[in-house]
Amino acid sequence: MSTETLLVELGTEELPPKALKALGLAFRDGIVDGLKQRELGFGEVLWFASPRRLAVQIFQVQLQGADKELEVLGPPVERARDDAGNWTPAASGFAKKQGVPPEDLQTIDSPKGPRLGLRSTAKGIRTRDCLNEIINSSVQKLPIPKRMRWGASRVEFVRPVHWVVAMLGKDSDHGEILGLPTGNITRGHRFHSSGTITLDAPEDYIPALAAAKVVASFEQRQQMIRDQVEVEASALQATAVIEQDLLDEVTGLVEWPVALTGSFEQRFLEVPAEALISSMKEHQKYFHLVDEQGQLKPNFITISNIESKDPVQVIAGNERVIRPRLSDAAFFFETDKKTPLADRVEQLKTIVFQQKLGSVYDKTRRVEQLAGALAAQIGAPVDSAQRAALLSKTDLVTDMVLEFSDMQGIAGSYYAAHDGEEPEVASALAQQYWPKYAGDQLPQTTTACALGLADRLDTLVGIFGIGQAPTGSKDPFALRRASLAVLRILVEKDLDLDVRECLELAVAQFPADTLAPGCTEQVLAYMIERFRAWFEEEDIATEVFRAVSARQLSRPLDIQRRVHAVDAFTRLPEAAALAAANKRVSNILGKLEADHQFGDVSANLLEEPQEKALAEQLATLAGVCSDHLARDEYTQALACLAGLREPVDSFFDGVMVNAEDTALRQNRLNLLKALRDLFLQVADISQLVVSK
Numbered sequence: 249m250s251t252e253t254l255l256v257e258l259g260t261e262e263l264p265p266k267a268l269k270a271l272g273l274a275f276r277d278g279i280v281d282g283l284k285q286r287e288l289g290f291g292e293v294l295w296f297a298s299p300r301r302l303a304v305q306i307f308q309v310q311l312q313g314a315d316k317e318l319e320v321l322g323p324p325v326e327r328a329r330d331d332a333g334n335w336t337p338a339a340s341g342f343a344k345k346q347g348v349p350p351e352d353l354q355t356i357d358s359p360k361g362p363r364l365g366l367r368s369t370a371k372g373i374r375t376r377d378c379l380n381e382i383i384n385s386s387v388q389k390l391p392i393p394k395r396m397r398w399g400a401s402r403v404e405f406v407r408p409v410h411w412v413v414a415m416l417g418k419d420s421d422h423g424e425i426l427g428l429p430t431g432n433i434t435r436g437h438r439f440h441s442s443g444t445i446t447l448d449a450p451e452d453y454i455p456a457l458a459a460a461k462v463v464a465s466f467e468q469r470q471q472m473i474r475d476q477v478e479v480e481a482s483a484l485q486a487t488a489v490i491e492q493d494l495l496d497e498v499t500g501l502v503e504w505p506v507a508l509t510g511s512f513e514q515r516f517l518e519v520p521a522e523a524l525i526s527s528m529k530e531h532q533k534y535f536h537l538v539d540e541q542g543q544l545k546p547n548f549i550t551i552s553n554i555e556s557k558d559p560v561q562v563i564a565g566n567e568r569v570i571r572p573r574l575s576d577a578a579f580f581f582e583t584d585k586k587t588p589l590a591d592r593v594e595q596l597k598t599i600v601f602q603q604k605l606g607s608v609y610d611k612t613r614r615v616e617q618l619a620g621a622l623a624a625q626i627g628a629p630v631d632s633a634q635r636a637a638l639l640s641k642t643d644l645v646t647d648m649v650l651e652f653s654d655m656q657g658i659a660g661s662y663y664a665a666h667d668g669e670e671p672e673v674a675s676a677l678a679q680q681y682w683p684k685y686a687g688d689q690l691p692q693t694t695t696a697c698a699l700g701l702a703d704r705l706d707t708l709v710g711i712f713g714i715g716q717a718p719t720g721s722k723d724p725f726a727l728r729r730a731s732l733a734v735l736r737i738l739v740e741k742d743l744d745l746d747v748r749e750c751l752e753l754a755v756a757q758f759p760a761d762t763l764a765p766g767c768t769e770q771v772l773a774y775m776i777e778r779f780r781a782w783f784e785e786e787d788i789a790t791e792v793f794r795a796v797s798a799r800q801l802s803r804p805l806d807i808q809r810r811v812h813a814v815d816a817f818t819r820l821p822e823a824a825a826l827a828a829a830n831k832r833v834s835n836i837l838g839k840l841e842a843d844h845q846f847g848d849v850s851a852n853l854l855e856e857p858q859e860k861a862l863a864e865q866l867a868t869l870a871g872v873c874s875d876h877l878a879r880d881e882y883t884q885a886l887a888c889l890a891g892l893r894e895p896v897d898s899f900f901d902g903v904m905v906n907a908e909d910t911a912l913r914q915n916r917l918n919l920l921k922a923l924r925d926l927f928l929q930v931a932d933i934s935q936l937v938v939s940k
Contacts, residue, residue, distance in 0.1 A: 250311045251289075252417035254279075254375075255450035256383055257296075257303035257434055258426070259411035265299070265500030271390055271406070272297025272466055278386025279304045286373050286382075287313045296464035298503045299553075300438065303464060305453060309416065313372030320346060322364040325355055339364055376416060380423040380430075383414060387426060403427040411435065415450045436460020437503050439554050461504040461555070470499040473551055476507035477535050480549050484509065486537040488549055491529075498533050502553040510534075510567045511547045516574045522658045523577040523648060530654070532570055580647040581662075588667045589660060592642040599644060604714045605762070608641050611706060614757035615640065619702035621753050626743050628694030629672065636676035636699045639664060643677070657681045683733055690740055697737055701745075704730040705754040712771045713755070713763025731778040738804045748772050748802035772802055779807065788815050791936050798932035806880070813882030814931045820886075822893035823936070829896045830927055830934035833920045836905060846921045853915035858902040862895040866922055873926060882930050889927060896923065 256279060263271065276295035283290055283306070291308030322342035328350075330336055335343075335350045343350040346366050356365035387405070395404035403409070403426050414422040414430035422430040432447045440461035447456060454464060463469040474490060481488035499505075516524060521544040528534040534548035548570065556562045596609035605611070616637040623633035643649050643660035652659075661678035665671070672695045679696035680703060682689055691697045711717065711725050718727050738745055751768045776797060783793050788811060796810045817823055854860045869888055876885035905920065907913045927933050 251308040252311060253450040254306045254309045255413060255415040255453055257301055257413035258409055259301050259435060260409050261407040262299045263407055265497045268297050268500035269466060269496050272302055274390050275302045275386055276304050278389050282382030282385055286378055288375055297466040298464055305450060309375060312374050315372050316370040318368045318370050320366050321358055325362040328364050383425050401427050437462050466499060469505060473499060473505045477549050480507045480509045481537055484547055486539055486545050488535045488537055490535055494529055498551050502551055506552045506555050507549055508552055508559055508563050509547060509549050510563045512570060512574055514546050516578060517546060519578045519581045520662050523652055523655055524574060526652045526654050527573045527577055531573055580651055584646040584648050584663060585666050589639045589642040589663050592645050595645045596641055605710045612641050615702045615706050617757050618754055619698045622701055623698040625745060626694055628698045632670055632672045632695045633698040636673045636695055640677060640680055640699060683736060690737055697741055701734055701737060704734050705750055708771050709751055709754045709767055713767040731775045735779055735804050739808045744803060744805045746803050783811055795931040795933055795935040798935055809880055810882050810931055813886055816883050817886040820890050822890040825893050827933050827936040833924050834934040846918050849918045849922055850915050853911055856903045858898040862899045863919055865892060865895045877929055885930055
């Protein structure tokens with residue numbers, strides 16, 4: 249079947265750099281999905297994204313889809329004609345619907361017997377006929393939160409579009425895209441190239457743009473930037489810190505990357521390194537350098553979009569731009585140090601945390617008490633935790649944080665150290681926000697853990713308590729992130745706290761009637777639900793978590809241990825049978841009256857050998873299991889209980905639970921209750937659906 253190379257390019261004004269990679273990938277996926285939906289085969293797919301273009305190149309695209317054999321079934325053959333041999337209304341109606349006379353219908357064997365039907369061949373769709381629709385659909389599906397118009401056109405896109413290339417082989421006439429006719433004319437670098445570039449074939453795209461100083465491939469351009477930055481850094485015997493988000497953004501800013509190294513005065517290194525890095529990264533998109541000890545060097549690497557004949561002038565220009573920003577940081581740092589953090593606490597009264605929950609000062613006082621209570625439980629110094637909590641938000645009113653918002657906490661840590669606060673207190677101010685995102689580092693000290701937990705728990709109960717729980721994608725107070733941070737700290741720092749008790753402590757810090765009743769259980773349920781997603785990411789089956797959560801537990805560290813124990817149990821050969829048996833027991837006991845009274849198993853009422861064997865095995869394993877549970881050895885406890893499979897199976901095969909004799913029936917129910925209670929000490933394994 250004939251194939252051609254497909255090239256589609258949207259030529260635009262400069263696209264938003266932070267969104268460029270996502271736009272490029274989405275455009276590729278849209279074109280590919282369009283071909284797949286129409287069952288058009290293709291080969292290798294390349295995608296391109298630069299400041300002035302989104303493009304896709306696909307090789308070996310079928311020019312026409314395969315023909316399809318169609319078969320439409322109508323009424324049964326015996327109902328096709330009446331007794332006189334005439335076509336019945338069912339047959340003639342079916343034929344009319346298919347647009348053929350009844351005589352053209354065929355007899356087709358089907359699973360339900362011979363039926364009237366029609367076989368036909370549908371010609372495969374021509375790629376040329378649907379290409380415009382595929383491209384337009386892909387454009388409309390791009391993740392653009394806010395589209396714009398330009399000129400007198402009603403067309404909307406993320407940026408004004410100036411040209412559209414759509415080539416299927418040499419054929420470039422494919423209608424209009426975004427109000428422009430498709431063609432084979434593209435453009436090169438805004439400064440290094442002039443005029444238009446005519447493409448004779450889609451395969452000319454990459455070399456033609458390279459000749460016009462455009463590296464169209466986002467991935468290739470990114471690797472070039474990384475390589476150039478590392479070469480520049482090695483010349484200074486330094487290491488360039490290349491963060492992926494900054495690398496993506498810089499890749500979206502240039503079409504012809506050229507790395508240049510600049511410097512700034514040594515005196516600026518007296519300013520907190522984080523402030524200098526923030527200024528270089530956020531405002532100027534520079535990569536910073538560190539020495540062998542990880543200390544910031546007075547240099548930076550910038551990526552230019554032109555190959556200058558006088559790079560020294562370009563570097564000097566960048567140095568002139570960064571100097572005032574670093575001077576501002578130095579000024580803020582020196583000015584802020586003149587006022588101790590403790591003297592700034594009263595200023596927090598002017599900052600509203602939430603209208604119904606008071607000021608940041610009010611929050612600070614609540615967190616101060618809560619942090620002290622939590623510190624006592626996890627073995628942290630209570631005085632240090634409360635002092636850290638009192639000072640935790642004071643850097644919000646410093647000039648440094650007002651200018652560099654990402655210095656929150658970090659600035660406070662530097663100022664606390666300057667004020668002579670305990671090192672434990674100073675470090676806690678920076679670590680209170682850890683982890684900031686999934687996979688981020690955790691607080692290192694128990695004081696920081698107490699502060700971080702207290703701050704997040706206060707926010708959780710406060711926001712839930714005033715009825716502003718997250719809904720859908722709206723989570724303005726980042727409660728999902730706060731919940732996961734609390735869970736991570738408790739589990740990964742091995743802190744065996746009861747979240748329900750912690751939440752009740754947090755609620756107790758608020759004035760009476762501030763929070764709605766029941767918010768503790770609401771927040772707890774929300775946090776446990778976040779735990780479920782956590783385990784899904786570990787590829788632990790939902791049923792496993794459900795088996796543990798059925799116990800209504802509220803100690804995350806304990807939940808985590810149980811979940812891993814049950815996950816290990818599901819891999820045992822006895823697991824499926826025991827889960828099924830527990831489900832059967834659960835159903836039997838669930839049918840009893842709610843106030844049904846259970847008692848101990850009476851040996852005198854055990855008649856059948858199978859129930860005697862089960863009772864004996866239960867008595868034996870109960871003691872062993874209790875020893876494991878006392879040491880929180882849930883995996884060993886469940887492995888021990890796996891030995892019940894044979895006596896349980898035998899019990900259900902040979903014993904009638906609902907015996908006519910009331911005493912016998914009650915005793916057997918007591919035996920089943922004892923069996924279920926033994927497993928319930930770890931989890932409700934009747935919830936399990938073990939994969940076969």
